[in-house]
Amino acid sequence: MPSFSFTIDAQCPKTWARAGTIQTPHGAIRTPIFMPVGTQATVKSVSPEELCSAGAAIILANTYHLMLRPGSKLIDELGGLHSFMHWNGPLLTDSGGFQVFSLGHLRKLSEEGVTFKSHLDGSMLTLTPESVMQIEAELGADIILPLDICAPYPCPPASAREALERTHRWAERALVAKERVSEARLEHGRPGQTLFGIVQGAFEPELRQQSADFIGNLPFPGISIGGLSVGEPKSLMWEMLGYVTPNLPRNKPRHLLGVGSPEDVVIGVGLGMDMFDCALPTRVARHGGLFTRFGRVNIKAARFRSISSPIEEGCDCYTCQNYSAAYVHHLARTEEQLYYRLGSIHNIRYMSRLTTELRASILAGTYPAFRDDFLANYTPVSEKVREEQREKWRAVRLQGS
């Protein structure tokens, strides 16, 4: 069995949306897909069985956190990440680069790689395109990402270009290194891994086009789009995708890194994105924010105190099928651990159902109407609230998703 394939099942005639099927050594993924984030080899508070029941087909784990603790070598010795975390479905690991850059522990950036300080014990560590391939091989996810440079927002054009060019050189080095570590894995009977390329280019249309063209033409079976959702207005993110998607090969799945909210996923699909990952749905759940078809509600609000119906009527998640909104409200207000689980399950199921509906609409040829209906009903959180939350969460970010 090949370790990876992507087939397009349907294409929207009016937008860039498409429905596809990805095959991995740990099973198939129907796209569009939302991937919950399990930073430290666990989607916070949720068990693998619950992820499965909630419809999660693939999850993401963070290389940065796992290389520091418990260490990729140990995970390898224990049979790899799938076995370690008791998740037998497809897994994706990022490269750790985003955390090194965004968490501000970077000490030195050179052509060779990045040197940074561990947030756990202060030790100095270096990541190179080659060492990242080794680490991700030890973790053993089905889809892996190469070391890249995520430019901040805003970013001077010259710096953006410099970062991009280095990212491209690193991409080529990663491809070479990946071949080498793959051979070693295969010799040990471990399933193959698939390396996606990462498109960067900050907020420069020309760089984005150039990166899509360059990365798209390298032998990466899939493409992740990085450097977006880093603090810019959403309109700017969507604009950038307009320069990326048309310049990417049609036959490779496109993964929008670190996005997003329900409305982001609905819009992103129309701009050609097949895969999404984000800690937001589970993170906001832990803070009381639960998704409904009309927008996000705060379950801690007094109005839920005596509601005997579920969070959302008709929701088929474990939480809504078994508990009243009043009970979930009680657990959230008393900060009971069961709350974090029930809230997270609800939002994961919501995202999973949403992508299933998006797929159905693409197959039916009605994606544009689905998108417009969704956006007409769903009131997103304002940019202001979003910015406040971002600030609040930045402080605790090192603790994971």
Place this chain on the structure above:
Amino acid sequence: MPSFSFTIDAQCPKTWARAGTIQTPHGAIRTPIFMPVGTQATVKSVSPEELCSAGAAIILANTYHLMLRPGSKLIDELGGLHSFMHWNGPLLTDSGGFQVFSLGHLRKLSEEGVTFKSHLDGSMLTLTPESVMQIEAELGADIILPLDICAPYPCPPASAREALERTHRWAERALVAKERVSEARLEHGRPGQTLFGIVQGAFEPELRQQSADFIGNLPFPGISIGGLSVGEPKSLMWEMLGYVTPNLPRNKPRHLLGVGSPEDVVIGVGLGMDMFDCALPTRVARHGGLFTRFGRVNIKAARFRSISSPIEEGCDCYTCQNYSAAYVHHLARTEEQLYYRLGSIHNIRYMSRLTTELRASILAGTYPAFRDDFLANYTPVSEKVREEQREKWRAVRLQGS
């Protein structure tokens, strides 16, 4: 169907141990039984389905916490505690008295009842034997307890006697009040509740005997033994049971309140106890303490870092069946929420399996050998460590179990 019955299935010929069956409106309970504590209508981090899978046949909820938040009237309106917390098995609620006395918010103790300050909003509240019956009727547990006075350790004999005599008068008032509220419940088609009596008497042999005699002869279908495990040496607790058990009617189940650890349950059964409840197994689990046949281990210890086998070989709990000790160690060290669940499930399953084994040994007539074998293998935590933990937890006690 009567709302309660107790039958003795076997009796140890050499000790006070016996195996029995309790029938409640929400199912049968085989004794001896350990009851996990779900202070705020949730056994911290564990779902009802997981409790069931771990073999928990009955759980306890705390009236004190629930009357304050979300309030017993609201729970009643939402269909009672079973429906509220999605637990369809037998439930027991305590009277709230223990928390009022032990948490130190007591403001006034009179013949009428106790007045105390809510730890949530500082409001003054009064509990009487009658109001407690009303509150517990609203909560709707299968087994309920009357308001009592739990004397501290140590306690001057005169105060112990005074508290005991008032507890006895309150017991009689509770029985009268219970009849009245039961009639109202039955009129509304709600299942019957069973009021246990509470034996007190501090650490005075004569008072313990007197209380067992008095409470045992009132029309309570079951007996809880209170005022033990309040800081005294364990030997003193066991000594007190020697004055209680022989003076209690044989045909009523005996519940040892707030006990205990694995070794406590093994010993307590031999002293005639049928039911145990304690937050300890789940609380120590959350702090990293997991039970094995050789004693409690600290899963955070470095020696578990790379152990690919489960916490305990042969354990049939969800955690041990699906995760390595190394993964549980990783979750505990990173303070991941899934850890609290996996640890709690392991200890709940341990306690449940232990009581099943105790029952089997009683049925087989081999309880004394089982007890001796268990105690020979199991190294309990020392009194010193126990006392340090007690101090540490006292501070956070108001937050629940």
